Amino acid sequence: MASFLQTWSIKPLIMAFLVMNLSKSIAVQIYRPGPWSLAHATFYGDESASATMGGACGYGNLFNNGYGVDTAALSSTLFKNGYACGTCYQIKCVYSPWCYKGSPYATITATNICPPNWSQDSNNGGWCNPPRTHFDMAKPAFMKIAQWKAGIVPVMYRRVPCVKRGGLRFTFQGNGYWLLVYVMNVAGGGDVANMWVKGSRTGWISMSHNWGASYQAFATLGGQALSFKLTSYTSRETIIAWNVAPANWNVGMTYKSWSNFH
Numbered sequence: 001m002a003s004f005l006q007t008w009s010i011k012p013l014i015m016a017f018l019v020m021n022l023s024k025s026i027a028v029q030i031y032r033p034g035p036w037s038l039a040h041a042t043f044y045g046d047e048s049a050s051a052t053m054g055g056a057c058g059y060g061n062l063f064n065n066g067y068g069v070d071t072a073a074l075s076s077t078l079f080k081n082g083y084a085c086g087t088c089y090q091i092k093c094v095y096s097p098w099c100y101k102g103s104p105y106a107t108i109t110a111t112n113i114c115p116p117n118w119s120q121d122s123n124n125g126g127w128c129n130p131p132r133t134h135f136d137m138a139k140p141a142f143m144k145i146a147q148w149k150a151g152i153v154p155v156m157y158r159r160v161p162c163v164k165r166g167g168l169r170f171t172f173q174g175n176g177y178w179l180l181v182y183v184m185n186v187a188g189g190g191d192v193a194n195m196w197v198k199g200s201r202t203g204w205i206s207m208s209h210n211w212g213a214s215y216q217a218f219a220t221l222g223g224q225a226l227s228f229k230l231t232s233y234t235s236r237e238t239i240i241a242w243n244v245a246p247a248n249w250n251v252g253m254t255y256k257s258w259s260n261f262h
């Protein structure tokens with residue numbers, strides 16, 4: 001009886017101790033700003049930024065999906081095959097008479113690629129050709145740092161944590177046997193290194209990077225509630241978003257979670 005009591009009373013303590021240490025070791029690896037570097041910036045579209053819809057990251061309608069007008073297309077050097085999708089930057093104009101006084105910065109999220117154009121010289125129009133680091137900003141974002149008449153300006157930029165309201169959002173494509181998920185509204189580092197899906201009748205299934213901010217699993221997941229586990233590319237933090245989608249989930253739908261990176 002005594003040993004039973006002892007085991008019984010000590011178990012919660014051990015559990016609490018383990019949980020405390022576990023949460024300490026995975027504790028909030030907060031992403032901090034990187035160093036400033038030199039690049040250039042141009043703009044595209046008009047003041048409404050309607051031309052920013054449907055970029056290579058797959059975010060679709062940027063207004064509905066929480067990105068607003070403060071977005072940019074990155075040259076392939078910065079885009080990193082889509083791993084830069086969702087990362088955030090402060091950008092300020094430098095060394096140009098077109099810069100606004102006091103070098104105000106715009107904070108943008110990477111939502112698209114600015115592809116190379118090899119029929120243009122890298123120093124004359126081919127601004128996005130490798131190895132150039134270039135931001136083709138939505139016009140409203142560009143207008144926060146310089147007069148748009150400038151066309152192109154030198155800038156200083158740095159990676160910063162993404163400040164997002166609410167939890168991760170998951171937009172579904174595919175079918176009952178192939179799930180393609182676009183991950184949006186990612187806070188912290190803003191990027192995703194690895195992703196897993198778990199149906200209510202499966203274990204964790206590793207998803208592969210498709211393109212942009214999309215991840216896929218070839219598995220039978222129809223009719224099951226779905227949870228997701230994600231690791232941040234930048235901070236390596238892992239989080240789980242439990243029961244994001246109900247058993248009657250559908251493609252074309254966006255499901256919101258309560259979880260997000262720090």
Ligand SMILES: *[C@@H]1O[C@H](CO)[C@@H](O)[C@H](O)[C@H]1NC(C)=O
Nearest residue numbers: 115116117118119120125126
């Ligand atoms: C690439 O540059 C050429 C020359 O300026 C231009 O005619 C063409 O439209 C550009 N291609 C793209 C895809 O922008």
